[in-house]
Amino acid sequence: MLDLRAVTKRYKGRAQPAVDDLTLRLTPGLCGLLGPNGAGKSTLLRIAATVTRPTAGTVLFHGADAVAGPQPLRRALGYLPQDFGVYPNLTAREFLRYLAAAKGVPRAAARARIDDLLELVNLTDAVKRPLGTYSGGMLRRIGIAQVLLADPQVIIVDEPTAGLDPEERVRFRNLLGELAAERVVLLSTHIVSDVESVASDIAVLTAGRLRARGTPEELLRTVAGQVWEVLVDPASVPAVQARYTVSRLARTPEGVRIRLLSPHQPYEGAAPLPPDLEDAYLALVHGPPTARAPEGA
Numbered sequence: 158m159l160d161l162r163a164v165t166k167r168y169k170g171r172a173q174p175a176v177d178d179l180t181l182r183l184t185p186g187l188c189g190l191l192g193p194n195g196a197g198k199s200t201l202l203r204i205a206a207t208v209t210r211p212t213a214g215t216v217l218f219h220g221a222d223a224v225a226g227p228q229p230l231r232r233a234l235g236y237l238p239q240d241f242g243v244y245p246n247l248t249a250r251e252f253l254r255y256l257a258a259a260k261g262v263p264r265a266a267a268r269a270r271i272d273d274l275l276e277l278v279n280l281t282d283a284v285k286r287p288l289g290t291y292s293g294g295m296l297r298r299i300g301i302a303q304v305l306l307a308d309p310q311v312i313i314v315d316e317p318t319a320g321l322d323p324e325e326r327v328r329f330r331n332l333l334g335e336l337a338a339e340r341v342v343l344l345s346t347h348i349v350s351d352v353e354s355v356a357s358d359i360a361v362l363t364a365g366r367l368r369a370r371g372t373p374e375e376l377l378r379t380v381a382g383q384v385w386e387v388l389v390d391p392a393s394v395p396a397v398q399a400r401y402t403v404s405r406l407a408r409t410p411e412g413v414r415i416r417l418l419s420p421h422q423p424y425e426g427a428a429p430l431p432p433d434l435e436d437a438y439l440a441l442v443h444g445p446p447t448a449r450a451p452e453g454a
């Protein structure tokens with residue numbers, strides 16, 4: 158339905174392209190776009206949302222060029238940018254009515270929909286307050302509500318759960334999961350748990366390039382047999398970190414429990430663990446788990 162083909166974006170004055178010859182074909186379902194800060198996620202989402210023009214490559218929506226003719230995609234789109242701004246003097250209802258009018262949603266339909274959406278994002282109690290008095294998390298929820306105003310076919314959300322409390326995160330994640338049954342949902346994050354339970358499709362972006370794409374199970378297979386747990390004394394932690402990619406570290410009364418990536422048993426007594434998505438993501442971002450040479454070797 159939405160097809161990014163060999164898309165490149167170069168910003169002026171930058172040696173490296175922010176997005177580099179990237180192809181991503183999206184059909185209904187939730188695609189989680191994972192990548193570290195600066196990987197190019199926001200740029201890619203802005204291109205997919207027709208906010209930024211690619212330097213090279215094309216975006217096709219239902220087979221038609223959405224760079225040359227963005228209107229059909231824009232009409233079908235709900236987009237939450239990372240830096241979503243509001244008018245601070247408007248109330249939630251006024252602001253959503255304004256956006257609905259801008260999107261061409263008929264007035265009567267908009268009224269009913271706005272009340273449903275405010276309930277959906279749990280803001281019914283705050284509708285009479287100006288948005289300038291909202292907390293960061295509440296503003297994020299307004300951003301989420303506006304995504305759904307015109308019943309979009311394509312939903313593009315950039316780090317949507319930033320600033321939400323844990324309960325709201327889960328609510329929103331599940332909501333996107335439900336919406337993805339019939340829609341293209343593209344969600345960017347650098348937090349693996351944001352997409353772990355809901356994304357059937359995960360794309361990992363590093364330095365503007367698509368590093369991997371697959372189902373969570375496919376990504377897990379890339380680190381099968383390469384995740385280990387060791388218990389070490391606190392003084393040994395820096396040496397372990399220098400040699401291996403460490404995915405978790407917990408201090409316990411017995412010592413420091415370290416979860417790390419290694420192609421073979423790293424230390425005598427190290428126990429193998431079933432990999433999780435965080436391990437697979439780290440291996441993709443930091444390269445395959447080859448042990449680095451110990452210091453002085």
Ligand SMILES: Nc1ncnc2c1ncn2[C@@H]1O[C@H](COP(=O)(O)OP(=O)(O)OP(=O)(O)O)[C@@H](O)[C@H]1O
Nearest residue numbers: 168169171175192193194195196197198199200201
């Ligand atoms: N308007 C711009 N002008 C110049 N460089 C930019 C611009 N926007 C982004 N960049 C650069 O392009 C690269 C990719 O940035 P982008 O914001 O797309 O990454 P990201 O993965 O979304 O990162 P984050 O998670 O920090 O938002 C970075 O090196 C960034 O500094």
